Amino acid sequence: MADIAVHEAVTSHDDHGAAGHGSITGISNNKLAMWLFLGSECLLFGGLISTYMLYRGRHGSGVGPAQLFDIPLTSVSSFVLLMSSLTMVMAVNSAKRKDDRNTNLWLTVTALLGSLFVGAQVYEFTSFYHEGVGFTTSLFSSSFFTLTGFHGVHVSIGVIMLLAMVAIISRNKVAGDKAEVVEMIGLYWHFVDVVWVVIFTLVYLIPA
């Protein structure tokens, strides 16, 4: 592998600025960095999920997962989030075809679906709180809100990135390769979705 890579580097030898295009792995610097970051994120969620799995049964005589979760509601919001991955793919596809109008359209739809998911989570948290399960109620509730809250913050940051991207594309201020920037937001977005699949399965579907 190394030999082929080196060959590529040699052929693109005319570009050797501090941040040249000639990447040895064939993956651009930006994308490689995003992959590494997501690799690191896996262990962040790994730690949070382990904490939840350890504590999900520790709620004393109070409300536990079995009584608390509204699985139909969360299934719908999970579906919404998964669909947003589809629209994200559409956005990346449009960006690759240099179709700004459709890129913006799909990015906006993705952001909308993401916001719906976050909205459903806010609704869910509020109703749990009204049922008497707050952040400090039990070890179960603390670890549940921490895990899902961290995921919610990740989705929210994704939504901000998507909307900022729309604004930056509209004003034609993208620094760098537009399609690649959209693709990187896409990588992050898909990662957050995949993590939700794991969380939804472990937290909501498999009984404690």
Added chain:
Amino acid sequence: MAIIERTSAVPATVSGAGATALLTPTQSLGVFRRPVAATGWRAWVFTVDHKKIGIMYGFVAMFFFVVGGCEALLIRLQLAAPDNTVLSAGLYNEMFTMHATTMVFLFVMPMAAAFANYFLPLQVGARDVAFPRLNALSFWLFLFGGVFLNTSWFLGGAADGGWFMYSPNSSRLFSPSHGVDYWVLGLQIIGIASLVSAINLIVTVLNMRAPGMKLMNMPVFTWMVLVVQFLLLFALPVITVALFLLSFQRNFGAAFFDVGKGADPLLWQHLFWIFGHPEVYIIILPSFGIISEVLPTFSRKPLFGYKFVVFSGAAIGFVGWGVWAHHMFASGLGPVSVAVFSVATMLIAIPTGVKICNWTLTLWGGKLWFSTAMMFAIGVIVLFSIGGLSGVTHAVAPADTQQTDTYHIVGHFHYVIVGGAVMGLFSGFYYWWPKVFGKLLNERLGKWNFWLMFFGVNLTFAPMHILGMQGQPRRMVVWPEKLTGEGFFNLAFWNKIATLGSFTIALGVLLFLINVVYTAKKAGKAPLDPWDARTLEWMTASPPKEHNFDTIPTIHSLDEFFHRKYEEVDTDKGPRLVRVRSAEEVLAAEEAKADTHIHMPSPSYWPIVLALGLPIIAYGVIYNLLLSVVGAAVLLLGVFGWVLEPSVAEDSDYDPPAGGSETKELSSVG
């Protein structure tokens, strides 16, 4: 989001004739003209040059080394005499907690980052790291995080739970001051700095090597740093989770580690050591890398078994993930866990032993040159072997259970950290000083520096093994006269020797600092290649030009620079390596092919602005969440300013060069 760094350089070459004054400056975020100064404080504060950032890392880390060293001396003073009252019990707790935290997170790691930043691009033949602005961000986050952490001394007291901050000592009940909050938030900030830097350096090594530099042509230092960055990448998020949980417990009323509320205190221990044990290798591997450069150079031989050294470094990196629970043998994990972690811990001694054999065999039959750098490197082999051997004995769980939380452990890990990591870093100082500053550190002072530190380490930490076997507990604030015992195992005697040793080390470090000042003031210019070195970073001017290499070299072999100086010539005694070119001639040949158009990334305001946001948020978490909102606003300003700014300045951002028509580097203009 900050990952989106623009790396594709627009053709932004400025030649004297090309840059006319008619262009209007591009405004950064519509407000400021972007910074372009090449001299004065602005050239440092807004720089994205990996060499300047490396130097700043080095100076700040050295400052924290002195701070952490003073803390150590206070601890040793307190333990020098029976029933001593130099420090109160509370202050003593803060002192040992902050000593360890400072030395690990604010000295050894950033000092390794200083070397990595400076030499990684040079060793792989690149002109900068992959993300120069992120590099600046890492440095400022480290600096601000370190300062934030240490402001706790003046704002109600520092953290006092020991560096691994076990529950319940970390809880509000047992540590009511804000010290632990400062510790948690400070480490979060420093952790982000390390994570960003890890991503940056991995991409640099994987993607930006010079043509022909295969992975197995990379210098060992680069290899070891690469392994370390992967360890950081996967270890840091685990401590991040632990710190968040602790933060939520202390500030928002959760009970993650509160046994009274049914929590499992082992959760913290597991999370901490899943990070903490790879951290041990994060600390030691850069030093292994440094001495793997120094030993061959001063033995005039190639490194013995390069591939073995590289693969054993990677093996240490892998196995390092499976040994964390050997820190927890006394916590009642159960026989199966203990057995598994015992065996894994014994296994990790194999790749480490391979390295020690390889270094020794590098020396074997070499024409040894006992420069200060070489002496420090040999010091590492000796002292690390001692620390490593006592370490392997801790893999034996029944013995370890006896030694847990005694001075025996303190002695062991100081041998590997001071004797292994710190001595290695000092070897690097003496080896690379002429490269970075163009002047040789004084060798006479250097030898004194080495011998004082070498004897100091043994005087300080060898007695601790005896103290520990006698049962002196770690973190003990006083020892009463009547319990000191008699004869050889007299606690009073060995405690006094340890204190004497610690001041000997301090004297050695002081001599180093004097050496630095003396060299800066008195020393003349160093020769281009003072050590007859082997690797690529020496194939450029000292100090290197802003763009590192006039032309990116094409690599043909491991030890490229050596093979350009030496060639195999047939003599009547068989083929011999003979010096055919001087370093100056090699460099002149490269300069003759110099690129005329070199684009370098331009300075930026945004890394320091973005970094400033985080400590403000952290103060807000402790005192008033409104302040956090302000910090978040600063952070967002930084992010958006950053995203909207091209990483390479437009021609119009520069004043036209003053002198005539000669071609100038973009970033040296203005």
